[in-house]
Amino acid sequence: MRARPATARAGQKATDVRYQPGFFTVALVCLIVLYAPIFVLVGLSFNANTVVTSWTGFTLDWFAKAVQNDDFYSAAANTLTISLSATVFSTMLATAAALGTTRGQPWRGQGAAYMTISLPLMVPEIITAVATLAFFSLLASVFGINFGIGNLIIAHTVFCIPFAYMPIRARLEDMDLTLDYAAADLYATPWATFWRITLPLLLPGIIAGAALAFIVSFDDFTITQLVAGPGQTTLPIYIWAKIRRPLTPEVNAMCTVLLMISVFFVSFSAFIGGRRR
Amino acid sequence: MSVAGPEAEARQRRWLTLPAVAVITLFGVLPLVIVVVYSLLRSAPYGGVEWTFSTDAYVSFLYQKDIFDDTLQFHADYLLIYGRSLAFSVVTTFVCLILGFPTAYFIATRPVATRQIWLLLVTIPFWSNLLIRTLAIMLLIRDDGLVNNGLMWLGVIDTPFVMIFTDFAIVLGLFYSFLPFMVLPLFSSLEKLDFRLVEAGFDLYANRFQVLTRIILPIARPGIVAGCLLVFIPCIGAYVTPLILGGGKHLMIGSLIAEQFGSARNWPMGAAQALILMAGVLVALWFYGRNARRGVAHAR
Numbered sequence: 001m002r003a004r005p006a007t008a009r010a011g012q013k014a015t016d017v018r019y020q021p022g023f024f025t026v027a028l029v030c031l032i033v034l035y036a037p038i039f040v041l042v043g044l045s046f047n048a049n050t051v052v053t054s055w056t057g058f059t060l061d062w063f064a065k066a067v068q069n070d071d072f073y074s075a076a077a078n079t080l081t082i083s084l085s086a087t088v089f090s091t092m093l094a095t096a097a098a099l100g101t102t103r104g105q106p107w108r109g110q111g112a113a114y115m116t117i118s119l120p121l122m123v124p125e126i127i128t129a130v131a132t133l134a135f136f137s138l139l140a141s142v143f144g145i146n147f148g149i150g151n152l153i154i155a156h157t158v159f160c161i162p163f164a165y166m167p168i169r170a171r172l173e174d175m176d177l178t179l180d181y182a183a184a185d186l187y188a189t190p191w192a193t194f195w196r197i198t199l200p201l202l203l204p205g206i207i208a209g210a211a212l213a214f215i216v217s218f219d220d221f222t223i224t225q226l227v228a229g230p231g232q233t234t235l236p237i238y239i240w241a242k243i244r245r246p247l248t249p250e251v252n253a254m255c256t257v258l259l260m261i262s263v264f265f266v267s268f269s270a271f272i273g274g275r276r277r
Numbered sequence: 278m279s280v281a282g283p284e285a286e287a288r289q290r291r292w293l294t295l296p297a298v299a300v301i302t303l304f305g306v307l308p309l310v311i312v313v314v315y316s317l318l319r320s321a322p323y324g325g326v327e328w329t330f331s332t333d334a335y336v337s338f339l340y341q342k343d344i345f346d347d348t349l350q351f352h353a354d355y356l357l358i359y360g361r362s363l364a365f366s367v368v369t370t371f372v373c374l375i376l377g378f379p380t381a382y383f384i385a386t387r388p389v390a391t392r393q394i395w396l397l398l399v400t401i402p403f404w405s406n407l408l409i410r411t412l413a414i415m416l417l418i419r420d421d422g423l424v425n426n427g428l429m430w431l432g433v434i435d436t437p438f439v440m441i442f443t444d445f446a447i448v449l450g451l452f453y454s455f456l457p458f459m460v461l462p463l464f465s466s467l468e469k470l471d472f473r474l475v476e477a478g479f480d481l482y483a484n485r486f487q488v489l490t491r492i493i494l495p496i497a498r499p500g501i502v503a504g505c506l507l508v509f510i511p512c513i514g515a516y517v518t519p520l521i522l523g524g525g526k527h528l529m530i531g532s533l534i535a536e537q538f539g540s541a542r543n544w545p546m547g548a549a550q551a552l553i554l555m556a557g558v559l560v561a562l563w564f565y566g567r568n569a570r571r572g573v574a575h576a577r
Contacts, residue, residue, distance in 0.1 A: 017479055017488075018472055019485075024383055026379035026380055027380040027383040030456060031380075034402045034453070034457070037410065037417050038402070040416055040417060044416065093296050093297040094297060096293040097296070097297035100294030101294055103290075110294075116298045116302060117297055122510070122562060123555070125511070126514050126516045126551070127312070127551045127554060127555055130535070131309050131311065131551070134308060134315055135307065155304070157304075159305075161300070215404050219405070219406040222516050222517060226535065226538065236406060239408065239412075243415075247416075255406075255413075259405060262401075262405045263401055266401050266405075267397065270397055270400060
């Protein structure tokens with residue numbers, strides 16, 4: 001710990017008990033590490049040259065080319081079908097589960113229920129992927145059951161549940177139980193209390209949870225790649241197929257679109273979920 | 278309705294947990310049970326399994342059957358991949374901690390408004406597409422990537438410095454992918470830090486370094502353990518990173534498992550590999566559970 005030059009700024013830092021030298025620099029380095037590659041990727045999607053890494057000029061052609069691509073459209077349609085269904089199912093299941101595991105006395109088996117719900121977060125994705133693949137292939141070969149794209153919807157719903165559950169539970173824990181008691185005192189039925197009091201107050205948590213569920217499903221690569229059957233190409237799988245050939249900025253343009261969607265939903269979820277009371 | 282309405286209702290409400298638990302048990306836990314069963318079967322020639330009991334999958338983890346006389350010979354190929362995955366994960370976790378701790382501390386000591394911005398900036402990569410982020414790293418470190426082009430333009434090097442498809446590329450990719458997983462739990466434990474303790478340390482003539490190592494770090498311990506775990510687990514099972522930055526060779530456990538279920542068509546083998554990985558993860562989780570009970574309760 002060397003003494004710093006005795007400027008006014010350093011003097012201010014010296015009296016701040018929370019100051020640690022060099023920490024700002026490290027934080028800045030981390031931020032640059034996290035964002036530099038993304039900015040390069042996004043920047044190169046405006047590159048006029050067909051060779052992705054040498055810059056020749058600004059163009060929007062690659063975006064036009066990307067959205068005119070039929071394969072990109074069908075992949076986008078698949079992705080939206082899967083993500084929206086998985087979001088709806090997982091958010092409903094997670095909301096019910098959050099209502100069951102918060103407020104009121106902890107019950108026998110609540111710990112086990114909580115463990116089960118957070119299981120998809122603890123098992124490495126590649127294991128979930130091969131296990132789901134084995135499960136559906138067994139269903140198909142022994143019972144002749146194949147849900148088609150439903151296979152992917154089920155797989156996505158399972159790993160989306162904990163992501164939807166977390167913000168909803170956090171919101172419920174922050175909520176004031178006395179409002180429910182007040183409603184009961186005023187002769188509201190439990191059902192009316194739920195619809196008129198609990199649900200409206202819980203809504204920001206549910207929306208934040210749904211946004212997170214959507215984004216993890218929308219971005220999933222590993223599980224989808226192993227479980228997807230023919231004709232079930234999603235956007236990440238389509239991009240993966242593209243990058244195995246020489247890269248063109250068209251891929252960058254597609255990636256940029258996907259990144260923007262992620263950024264939007266994350267910011268949206270943070271904004272909605274972050275507003276307390 | 279009785280007076281004890283809300284309480285009785287709360288008791289009934291427990292059943293609301295059932296659908297989620299049932300769905301995860303049926304489509305999340307049952308598949309894991311199937312993996313256990315598969316690992317004890319024999320592989321069918323064109324993928325899938327033959328329903329005969331066999332421990333071949335586990336035996337072939339360490340031994341190779343001689344094609345002429347059926348004797349078992351020790352081979353370390355798989356062990357090497359497991360060792361490498363472990364080494365990559367430990368190095369990545371360590372680097373994430375060294376750089377993530379100052380970052381989390383810096384964010385936690387900002388005024389509320391600035392803190393929210395920094396947090397969002399760390400959170401966005403956390404939720405962004407891993408495949409695309411890894412692709413972005415690839416664009417930087419390829420032979421004709423931005424880093425090499427830049428260095429050659431500056432005249433520092435004449436021929437591209439090969440980074441892609443090396444161990445360095447994988448560790449860099451893992452670090453970049455999972456850094457937010459370290460910063461966020463560290464932040465939530467540092468955010469609650471009581472700075473009167475730090476002040477007391479200064480009053481007792483501790484310098485900044487002593488305050489950091491004797492007061493702040495011990496208090497942040499639950500966050501450090503949680504962060505390390507959240508980085509270590511996805512690292513050890515990493516699949517996307519070695520796939521894109523490792524050049525498709527089976528460099529890590531995740532790639533090995535996927536290969537057994539894919540082109541190698543040896544499902545029992547893949548299942549056994551997955552279970553060995555799962556056992557490693559469980560050890561890490563057990564270690565975390567032991568630490569969490571001993572330390573201050575860690576809230577997300």
